[in-house]
Structure formats: C-alpha cells, structure tokens
Amino acid sequence: MSHRPVPPTGTALRRTGAAAFAVAGALFVLYPAARPYGDLDPATTAAAFSSPWWLASHLAAVLGFVLAGTGLVALFLRHRTTPLAVAAGTWWLGTALTVTYYGAETFALHALGTGIEDPALLARLAEAIRMGPAQVTVFATGLVLLAAAGVLTAVALRSLHGAALPFAAGAVLFLPQFFAEPGFRVVHGTLLGLGCLLLAAHLARRPAAAPVATGPVAPPVPSAA
Secondary structure, eight states: OOOOOOOOOOOHHHHHHHHHHHHHHHHHHHHHSSSSSSSGGGHHHHHHHHSHHHHHHHHHHHHHHHHOOOOOOOOHHEEEEEEEHHHHHHHHHHHHHHHHHIIIIIIIHHHHHHOOOOOHHHHHHHHHHHHEEEEEEEEHHHHHHHHHHHHHHHHTGGGGGTTTTHHHHHHHHGGGGGSOOOOHHHHHHHHHHHHHHHHHHHHHHHOOOOOOSSSOOOOOOOOOO
C-alpha cells in the first residue's frame, strides 16, 4: 500500500520560515561587510575580483535572496492573504532575475581577476559584463520587483506596528545603494538584515489562540421518550 507524504505542520512551517529569514538576515549583513571594494580603483580591481571574499560575499547575497523568498512563502502560509501571496511571487520573480546578474558578477569577474593582468583591459571587460543593455535591464527589473515585494509585505503586515518596515526599506534601497559609498552599503545590509530578523521573530511566535465564545448557556433540549 502506498502512503502519501505527510505535509509539514503549521509549527514546522513557522520554524522553517523563521530560520530562513534569520539566516537570510545574517547573509545580507555579511554581503556588503565582506565584499572587497578594491574594484573601485583600477589599480586594485584584479585583487578584488580574484579574492575568495568576492565569491563568498556575492554568493551570500544570492543565498539571502533565496532564503528570504522561502520566508515570504511561510508568511503567506501563516496569514493566507492575497497581498502576501503577491509579495512572495513577486519576490521570487525578482530573485530569478537578480541572481542571473549576480552569476556573472560573481564568477565571470572572478575569472577575469585571476586571468587578466592588464588593468585597462580588465576594466573594459568588466564594464562590458556589468553594463551591457540586457544585463542592466534584467538586473534593474529584478531589483524593482524585490522592492515592490518588500512594500507589499509591509502593507500586508501593517498590523504589526511597523515591524515589516525595515525589510521593506531594505528592499527598496537595494538598487540605490549600489551607487553609494561602501559605508552606506554596510548600513543598508544591516538594515535589511534587521528587517529579516524581525520577520523571523514574527514567524517564530506562536499564533494567538482563538477566543473562546462566552455567554449564557442554552438550556438542554429534552430528549424524546
């Protein structure tokens, strides 16, 4: 006799979503803090690209996007609201587009840094990989979708008295922070990490029990003889 798989319980879903958000938060903090910023200077671009921290930090961001999407699915399964369903779907679509760009940023630039010694040639190739029209369109669209998902999450969870606002702010600022100084990028990663931790704490809390109805007790109905 075949047995159907048993779906995870509500408690297991909450814990899985909370853990996903918590780890995503740590990874979003790690990404800008560990990322080498030597690529801002042509003289040190090769060293930045070839650093193992270039790989580790960018892969941390990719995994953070995926885990945050897992947490949003858990949020939807807890609350079952249309805005959260749209937020989760939008986040996953944005993640698919964003990590496509991150793949080139992570592996192609790392390969260039380890194989190209001419700083001018390295700069031209990196610019072509990063700033081609197709790449920029895909990346920008993905980040706009992530921003929209963050705002939808905050709107859907407005009853939590602003607990979802840091997550929404971090999602909205993901695109602009690429044009900021490294210090601001670290602050942004911390903000998004805090937002993920607040959502993790919300998922980790046991839902309030439904209120028990009170009132006059109806008299028993006599049974037929």
